Amino acid sequence: MSRQLGRVVSQILNRYFGEIVEKVGNDLFMYGCKPMGMIIKSTGLPRTQVIESLRTLLKFDLATFEAKDVIVDYKLQPENILLLIRYPRYLLQMKTKYGSEAEMLVEELLQQASCTATVLIVSVMNKYKDDKEKNLNIVKLKDTFISLATAGYIQQAPVAEINNEIPVLVPVATIVPDLDVRELINAMNSNLNNVSDNIYWKVNYDRFHLDFRDEVMIKAVTRRIDDNAGELLKLMLEQMYLSSSSWASDSSPVPLTDLKDGCQRIGENMKNHVEQYLRVIEESTGFIRRTGDAGGGQYSVRIQHALIQLVEAVCDHTVTERLGGKAARIFRLIRSKKYLEEDDIQKNAMLPNKECKELTYKLLEEHFISVQPMRKTASAGGMAKAIYLYHVKLHDVAHVVRDMCYRSLHNVMSVSRHRRVLNARLLEKKRRVRTIVHGMRLRGEPQQNIDDVLDTLTPPEVTSAAEAERRLSTLAASELHLDRALFILTSYFTYQR
Amino acid sequence: MAAAVPELTSAELVAAINKLLQQGVFDLYNQGGSLLYRLKNQNSKQAIKGADNEEKVVYNLIEEAGNKGIWIRDIRIRSNLANTQLTKVLKSLEGKKVIKAVKCVNASKKKVYMLFNLEPDRSVSGGAWYQDQDFESEFVDILNRQCLRFLQQRADKIKNNPRGPIVGRTQSYATAAEVQKYITDLGISKVKLEVEDVITILNTLVYDGKAESNVYPDGNRVYRAIESLLPPPGLVQVPCGVCPLIHKCNSTGLITPQDCKYMDEWLEQ
Numbered sequence: 211m212s213r214q215l216g217r218v219v220s221q222i223l224n225r226y227f228g229e230i231v232e233k234v235g236n237d238l239f240m241y242g243c244k245p246m247g248m249i250i251k252s253t254g255l256p257r258t259q260v261i262e263s264l265r266t267l268l269k270f271d272l273a274t275f276e277a278k279d280v281i282v283d284y285k286l287q288p289e290n291i292l293l294l295i296r297y298p299r300y301l302l303q304m305k306t307k308y309g310s311e312a313e314m315l316v317e318e319l320l321q322q323a324s325c326t327a328t329v330l331i332v333s334v335m336n337k338y339k340d341d342k343e344k345n346l347n348i349v350k351l352k353d354t355f356i357s358l359a360t361a362g363y364i365q366q367a368p369v370a371e372i373n374n375e376i377p378v379l380v381p382v383a384t385i386v387p388d389l390d391v392r393e394l395i396n397a398m399n400s401n402l403n404n405v406s407d408n409i410y411w412k413v414n415y416d417r418f419h420l421d422f423r424d425e426v427m428i429k430a431v432t433r434r435i436d437d438n439a440g441e442l443l444k445l446m447l448e449q450m451y452l453s454s455s456s457w458a459s460d461s462s463p464v465p466l467t468d469l470k471d472g473c474q475r476i477g478e479n480m481k482n483h484v485e486q487y488l489r490v491i492e493e494s495t496g497f498i499r500r501t502g503d504a505g506g507g508q509y510s511v512r513i514q515h516a517l518i519q520l521v522e523a524v525c526d527h528t529v530t531e532r533l534g535g536k537a538a539r540i541f542r543l544i545r546s547k548k549y550l551e552e553d554d555i556q557k558n559a560m561l562p563n564k565e566c567k568e569l570t571y572k573l574l575e576e577h578f579i580s581v582q583p584m585r586k587t588a589s590a591g592g593m594a595k596a597i598y599l600y601h602v603k604l605h606d607v608a609h610v611v612r613d614m615c616y617r618s619l620h621n622v623m624s625v626s627r628h629r630r631v632l633n634a635r636l637l638e639k640k641r642r643v644r645t646i647v648h649g650m651r652l653r654g655e656p657q658q659n660i661d662d663v664l665d666t667l668t669p670p671e672v673t674s675a676a677e678a679e680r681r682l683s684t685l686a687a688s689e690l691h692l693d694r695a696l697f698i699l700t701s702y703f704t705y706q707r
Numbered sequence: 708m709a710a711a712v713p714e715l716t717s718a719e720l721v722a723a724i725n726k727l728l729q730q731g732v733f734d735l736y737n738q739g740g741s742l743l744y745r746l747k748n749q750n751s752k753q754a755i756k757g758a759d760n761e762e763k764v765v766y767n768l769i770e771e772a773g774n775k776g777i778w779i780r781d782i783r784i785r786s787n788l789a790n791t792q793l794t795k796v797l798k799s800l801e802g803k804k805v806i807k808a809v810k811c812v813n814a815s816k817k818k819v820y821m822l823f824n825l826e827p828d829r830s831v832s833g834g835a836w837y838q839d840q841d842f843e844s845e846f847v848d849i850l851n852r853q854c855l856r857f858l859q860q861r862a863d864k865i866k867n868n869p870r871g872p873i874v875g876r877t878q879s880y881a882t883a884a885e886v887q888k889y890i891t892d893l894g895i896s897k898v899k900l901e902v903e904d905v906i907t908i909l910n911t912l913v914y915d916g917k918a919e920s921n922v923y924p925d926g927n928r929v930y931r932a933i934e935s936l937l938p939p940p941g942l943v944q945v946p947c948g949v950c951p952l953i954h955k956c957n958s959t960g961l962i963t964p965q966d967c968k969y970m971d972e973w974l975e976q
Contacts, residue, residue: 217958430936436866483871490865490872494919495936523936526916531943535915543914560851560911562842611942618947621956621964625974628965681974691941698940 214616216240219291221623226294227266230255234263235286238273243285269323271412277376289700293415295619295693300418304363307421311346311354314338316363316413324367324412327355327387332398348398352389359386362417367410420456423701427497427516430523434495435487438480442487445472446498446511459514459705465505495519514705518604521702524695525607528614529578536561537569544579545602552598570600577610578602605706612699619692626685633678640675643667734767761788765796769806769820774828776809776819836904849895850908855917857881857889858932880921880929883909946973 216239224232237253238244244252250260264284267273272291276283297320305313318334319325325333331351338346358364365384370377387409424447432440449468450461466485473480480487488509492498497516502508522545530538540559544550547558556566573579584597630637643663650660667675712720724744728735736743764786769777783793797820800806809827811817821827836843861879868875887905890896909930912918919933942948946969947956956962964970 426937433934433938434936435872438867439872483873486871486873490876493921494876494933520936524940524942526935527937527939527943528948531939531949538916539911539914542916546914558907558910559914560836560844560847560907562844565844614948614953615942617953617956618942618945621947621967621970622945624958624964625967625970684974688941688945691944693941695940695942698937 212613212616214613214620215288218616218620218623219286219288221620221627222291222294223272225623225627227263230259231263231266234260235267235272235291238267238284238286239288243276243283245281245283249284271323277378280376282376290415292693292696295689296697298690299422299693300413300415303418303421308354308357311351312358312363314346315351315355315358319364319411319413324410326407326410327389328394328397328407330411331355331389331394335398348394349391352391352394356386356389359384359411362414364411365414365417367412369410416457419697419701422697423513423517426520426698427513430516430520431491431495431497435490438476438483439487439491441476442469442473442480442484443491443497443511445469445476446509448472450511457513457704459512460499461511461513463501463508463510466507466509467505469509470506517698517702517705520698521604521608524698525578525604525611528611529573532576533569533572533578536565537573540566540569541573541578541602544600545604549582549599549601552600555600574600578607580606608699608702612696612703615692615696615699619689619696622685622688622692626682626689629678629681629685633675636671636675637678639671640667761786761792761796762800764788765793766800766805769800770822772819772821774821774825776811776821776827778817778819782820846896847908847911850890850900850905851911851915853890853893853895854886854905854908855912855932857886858912858918858930862932876931880923880931882923882927882929884927886930946970 216236219239220232220236223235233253233255234249237249241248241252246257246260246264249255249264250257253260255263264273267284267286268275270290271287273284273286276285300320301313301317304316314334314337315330318330318337322330322333331348334351335346335348355364362384366382368379368381371380424444427447428440428444431443446461446464446469449464449472450456450458453464454462466488469488470481470484473484485507488498488500488507492500492509495516496512496519498509498511499515500507501510526538526542529541536559540555540561543555543559547554550558552567552570555570556563559566561569570579574581579600580603582599582601584599586596643666646663647660650663715723734745736745765782765788768782768785771777779793779797782788782797783790786793788796797806797808801808804823806820807823808818808820811819836847858879858881861881864878865872865875868878883902883906886909887900887902890900890905906928909918909920909928912930912932913920916935917932918930920928920930923929946967947953947964950956950967950969952962956964956967958964
């Protein structure tokens with residue numbers, strides 16, 4: 211809960227929900243949890259607006275509430291607010307894994323926050339009814355919905371349990387529904403209010419995060435060794451889901467024989483060298499570990515260890531880019547030797563004395579390394595000099611880097627907001643022309659008229675609009691990249707708790 | 708001594724030894740209470756010819772220190788000479804090119820004295836990486852780069868090797884001796900590099916995160932070029948990740964993201 215987190219959260223709330231929600235969110239972030247009366251007092255907003263904002267926040271799971279006798283305390287969930295910028299990634303994941311139907315379903319569900327299966331499918335259907343390219347069909351949508359529920363990408367929303375006026379949300383186990391296509395078609399043709407479906411669904415972020423975590427690990431092994439090793443790790447992670455809880459720090463061991471069966475399909479090279487690949491992955495990255503000899507050797511995936519390695523890689527890159535390769539050398543040297551004196555750093559890093567000291571102090575200044583003074587006891591005489599041992603506290607460094615990510619994310623978002631405001635008129639005009647032209651094309655009006663409308667945008671306007679759009683898309687892309695780095699760091703912290 | 712030369716009486720022996728000691732042919736040592744004698748080698752005797760007593764004492768101390776050298780303070784304490792006198796003696800010995808002063812690498816102000824014809828020890832001169840007590844960082848950088856190039860040439864062998872990844876990895880490993888041969892054949896170094904020197908360079912590569920090292924069954928260290936686990940993360944792809952002013956940047960004030968020059972330049976690209 212740092213100040214930087216507060217800044218970025220406020221920026222995100224502003225972008226997606228506007229200024230009033232931002233104000234309420236800021237107030238909640240600053241004071242932890244707070245009852246409504248206090249929020250109204252400290253923000254100075256009218257009661258209806260505060261209620262409306264809180265409703266929005268609660269709907270999207272961005273805040274929680276807790277009853278204390280008759281007062282209800284509201285609390286912000288900054289982690290969930292950060293997920294808002296991850297939406298494009300969720301959609302991309304859906305599209306690559308289950309096709310565009312799944313993407314549409316998840317997109318709709320993310321926008322609605324939670325809704326019933328019938329409403330979801332029908333509204334997706336209605337939205338893309340006229341779109342010939344998509345060629346939607348209700349049976350296919352229903353099947354996709356069921357497979358998403360089976361795979362756990364969507365889950366049943368918690369149910370409100372009402373006792374003494376203030377409801378409590380109770381999570382429920384997801385039961386994969388059996389949807390009737392006929393009823394869905396009926397619902398589409400009649401009014402949605404008549405539908406008796408009362409099971410609400412929402413997106414299960416956690417399931418997506420597991421996918422992202424696996425993807426990062428597999429990519430890392432592929433980079434370090436080769437594609438086969440990546441495939442093998444993927445197989446092991448699949449096995450892991452069968453036998454142990456998905457966020458366990460170490461998976462339960464898998465016997466080699468089981469892996470061999472799975473390896474048959476990867477390829478000829480893999481089939482013959484499974485053991486060798488396991489050994490190389492173990493020695494080179496430490497993502498897996500041989501835990502026993504039963505069943506031809508037992509192997510487990512060390513998720514926590516893998517995330518430590520990945521966070522180290524993130525920190526290494528950050529140090530390299532900020533302070534240069536030499537500083538990164540010192541950083542890694544200290545990390546690998548645990549505790550090191552200044553003289554030893556210089557000797558091992560092979561750097562000139564002065565430069566080495568300068569870089570070490572810079573690292574210290576930016577909080578990438580810490581120093582542990584070892585004072586001799588007073589009895590050793592007045593001459594006793596303290597020894598300064600340098601070391602790396604990965605947890606602290608990860609905090610520093612995460613804070614930097616928050617800061618950068620805030621900056622990128624505020625620049626993009628600033629640019630959007632600067633070019634608002636231009637972009638708005640372009641959008642309007644585009645809609646008009648689109649409408650004219652649909653109505654089949656002559657090309658001459660369309661060209662006339664298009665000409666209202668002068669060439670300099672077209673170029674500067676294109677330029678502005680290009681910049682905005684660069685900023686949007688870097689938001690996603692920052693989010694990826696943040697994802698690795700956050701997953702690391704979940705294991706440190 | 709008395710047992711070695713039985714034909715002399717002890718009085719005669721003492722007289723003879725004293726005379727020889729005065730001439731400086733012998734060295735006298737005290738080991739566990741008994742006295743031991745050693746014949747001095749001929750050159751050192753030549754070198755010291757025509758020197759006075761103080762010079763001889765100082766010379767002996769310096770000679771004893773060997774190629775590690777001896778610090779002026781230690782000479783003063785052990786010879787019991789006054790500071791000014793000692794400086795004079797040392798100057799005169801230096802003038803005769805009998806001894807030399809060498810600057811110590813790990814303490815820049817500290818000078819040590821050793822015999823003129825000796826090559827300073829690695830702990831004093833710093834080995835191959837020092838030229839006149841200055842650390843040659845460019846030289847180290849070049850070697851670092853060359854070693855990496857050598858390792859990278861082999862690194863791809865592990866990828867999809869038809870004979871399995873272990874064989875592939877073994878092929879991509881290089882021992883320090885192989886790297887040393889490669890570096891010597893390149894002829895980029897004027898000084899002769901020992902295997903240990905190359906190992907220190909290879910270790911810097913490991914600390915750079917560009918190589919990993921392993922130990923062969925026969926105890927040899929082997930090295931292999933590796934890729935970082937991750938491509939550069941999003942943080943360093945935006946200007947803020949590398950911005951020196953990131954900690955001073957704020958929503959209001961002189962440095963704000965809206966007016967950021969770095970941001971503008973990045974977006975202009």
